[in-house]
Amino acid sequence: MEHHSSTSAIHPVILCGGSGTRLWPVSRKSCPKPFLPLIGDTTLFEQAIERVAGDDQFAAPMIVAGAAHLPLITAQMHGAEHRIVVEPMARNTAPAIALAAALLPPDAIMLVCPSDHYIADCAAFRRAAIAAAQLAAQDYLVAFGIAADRPETGYGYLRRGAAISGGFEIAQFVEKPDLERARGYLASGEYSWNGGIFAFRAGALLDELAAHCPQMAKAVQDAVAKGREAGAHFHPDADSFAAIAGESIDYAVMENTQRAAMVSADMGWSDIGNWAALQDALSQDQETPDQGEADQGGADRGEQNGPGNCARGPADLIDCNNVMAFSDGPRISAVGLENVCIVVSDGEILVTTRGAAQKVGKLPGAAKQ
Secondary structure, three states: OHHHOOOOOEEEEEEOOOOOOOOOOOOOOOOOHHHOOOOOOOOHHHHHHHOOOOOOOEOOOEEEEEHHHHHHHHHHHOOOOOEEEEEOOOOOHHHHHHHHHHHOOOOOEEEEEEOOOEEOOHHHHHHHHHHHHHHHOOOOEEEEEEOOOOOOOOOOEEEEEEEEOOEEEEEEEEOOOOHHHHHHHHHHOOEEEEEEEEEEEHHHHHHHHHHHOHHHHHHHHHHHHOOEEEOOEEEOOHHHHHOOOOOOHHHHHHOOOOOEEEEEEOOOEEOOOOHHHHHHHHHHHHOOHHHOOOOOOOHHHOOEOOOOOEEEOOEEEEOOEOOEEEEOOOOEEEEOOEOEEEEEEOOEEEEEEOOOHHHHHHOHHHHOO
16 A cells, blocks of 8 residues: 555546536436446546556556546446545536645645546557656646647647747647637647646645635635545545635646646547547547457447448448447438437437537536436
């Protein structure tokens, strides 16, 4: 157990949040996206844990999650050592990360990872993590800048500033752009996607939070001081935590600090933010069968002629182009469609164009679970 307190190791902090709306109807409130086997046979959460396992450069993970998902987390940790911070309620990423920081030694280097992202190249992820940790040890607050390969309007962007050893200063955080701006960002070569993966020295993060969001910093401190340990679970004080106004780590700290830095990461990353994004990640995964994926139900995929088509479960696609069919049982048959996602799950059917996939969470079925 003593490597828990080691400050030389990188301490993974795995964030489990989300309400299971954007990948409805497969993702549900009771079992949201991190805990589903969407790509390959393991879940996104299991993959997130696996990326930081089996390497003595990483300590056992600390997982920040709500009480509702504790049974899923315990099952999917498969007995591996971990610690869970049980959030009394959702308050966005800044308080979640601050809770973890307050429970680690001040000199611990934390690697903050969402539990529901897909990363194709684990070796590239680890290289970026080690580079980020070295900058974090110098009290930089480090974001992963994901190599942008298309003019994506669904992500925030980081603009690279001056080169520093192992990375860059961040010149600017940019909100999700419209298409024209996104094209400009891509053409300039100065911008990366903000992947929501960070490295901090725990004490440095708390100092910056105290400087820029003193009320939140105080409330987190109180929630930890009045919290209670229960085995591997830590329960922050609910009243102190409830007083926090929820805020993202970007707004609360990263956009305000003078010490923001980034490392570049080209690692086949996706936040799987909607059905079109999952289709893209599945297509990418199907192109790399050496991942042990090739035999995944060849016959089960049915006929899927046409470029860019992608099926999980029984599907017959004729004269279709760039269509995803995802079914937990009933056969999906489609003719003459393009750029459409069709999802059948647990008695619900969703049909959306790829372009409108980010609006799925607004559907009554998704929003009113």
